[in-house]
Amino acid sequence: MKGRSIILDHINGLEAAAYLVDGQLDDLLIDQPEAPRPGAIYRAICDRPIKGQGGMMLRLPEGGTAFLRAAKGLRQGQPLLVQVTGYAEGAKAVPVTDRVLxxxxxxxxxxxxxxxxxxxxxxxxxxxxxxxxxxxxxxxxxxxxxxxxxxxxxxxxxxxxxxxxxxxxxxxxxxxxxGDQPEAxxxxxSPHVLAWRDWTGASEIVTEPGSFAARGVLDQIVALGQALVPLGEGQMYVEPTRALVAVDVNTGSDTSPAAALKANLAAARALPRALRLRGLGGQISVDFVSISKAHRKQVEQSLRASFKNDPVETSLVGWTPMGLFELQRKRERLPLSADLLRRL
Structure with missing residues (x-):
């Protein structure tokens, strides 16, 4: 199937949108009703400052809490207009900014x-x-x-x-x-609105119920539950842990002299899509196949080109003394849940 398609459907009652390029899943949005959506705006109430971090804990409606960085000149009980910037990690407070747009x-x-x-x-x-x-x-x-x-x-x-x-x-x-009370x-x-807002290129729009199954989207989502990301030239494994996302690259069965560089460049091109579809963010550590320092520069250039047009803000930190490459990625999406994948 050639061309670009935007599929608007539901998964187990959750609103979802998929972006296909030549039949391959390139982006995926699934609603997460249990968490405040990024972009939501609240009137929050300042609760208590966090000493040593320069931040402020805020009260949200229904007992929710938020954290605002660089919160200077605020007093307890003060109402403040804030916007959600991403999803909270575990039981942490929702990250917000006072720079509303x-x-x-x-x-x-x-x-x-x-x-x-x-x-x-x-x-x-x-x-x-x-x-x-x-x-x-x-x-x-x-x-x-x-x-x-x-x-x-x-x-x-x-x-x-x-x-x-x-x-x-x-x-x-x-x-x-x-006002003296927090309010949403x-x-x-929602995913359908985000698809209209951000996927602006010329595309086929499909809205019929059941389109995810008919267009093979569900099968591709199920495959995201596996750590293996086929590259064509080598292999890449993407595995989230509690502390970070670990990415391992290897050459597979290729034993040619150029195998290491080819696998690393293929992984650099595939990494943004692999992280985007799985909803992964935070600290990311990539164990590329061992290469010379001259070839490292090529891999880093390929990474920067690959992440240039990725919609999720990602900082390329660089190489560690042990030869790993580290990235920091904004948590704009929640990871695909194992429970959701089991029910597909």
Whole structure:
């Protein structure tokens, strides 16, 4: 099956979205109703400072707790508008930021940060000028506005409607920022909305119930429960532990002189997709096949190119004295649960 497809369906009653490239699963979003969604906005109440970390514990609705880093000048009992930045690790508090933004398919509204910016990926000056004209027609007030790269080639009326909707949402949320009790102001985007918002390339859209089974998506999800990631040139094993995600690369049956470099480069290309589909984040340690320092530079360049367009923020830390390569990845998604995989 050639081309790109977006499949919108449900898995065991959970809303889910799959992005296929030439029939291969390239991205996967499954709703996690037991946890606050990243992007959800709350009016939180400052609870207690965390000495030594410069942070503040916050109270959320229904007894929930959140943690805000670099929380200076806050006092106990103070209401604060915060946005969820990722999923909590285990029983830890939900990570949040006080830099709230409102993101949609074409526009990002940034309250308190005035200015109008256009994605640098749009380089045509005529297109940029036209987008500026569209934005100026509907953008008023002190909110900042960023026009995303998806605006290129889009209908100006749709862009204007999107900007207006985000501005109205920002005004409504900011109007509820004060109060003496914690409250959920937005729920965050569901998988189907995220698919519309972020998977913006030309794609076939499939919405019929049962499409995951009919298009082979369920079989590919089941395969994600295995640690082995076939590379074609060598093998890679991705195994999450309590402390970190361990990745092991080997050459398989290839004993040629170039086998080590070929396997490592193939693993570098495949790693972002393997982590993305499994919902893995945090500290990642990769044990590449032993290679020379000159070849290490090639592998690192391949890693940087591979993660450049990955939607989850990932920092490439570098090589350790023992020859491992370390990465730090934002926990924007929860790992695929063994219980869910068993029920497929």
């Amino acid at each position: 409102f993101k949609s398919r074409y526009a990002i509204v940034t309250p308190g940060k005035p200015g109008l910016n256009i994605s640098r990926q749009i380089v045509d000056e005529d297109i940029r000028d036209n987008l500026l004209a569209v934005a100026h027609e509907v953008h008023e007030g002190d909110h900042g506005l960023i026009l995303r790269s998806s605006c290129e080639g889009a209908d100006p009326a749709e862009i204007a409607d999107d900007i207006t909707a985000m501005l109205d949402l920002a005004d409504a949320v900011l109007a509820d920022a004060t 102001l937005t729920e965050g985007d």
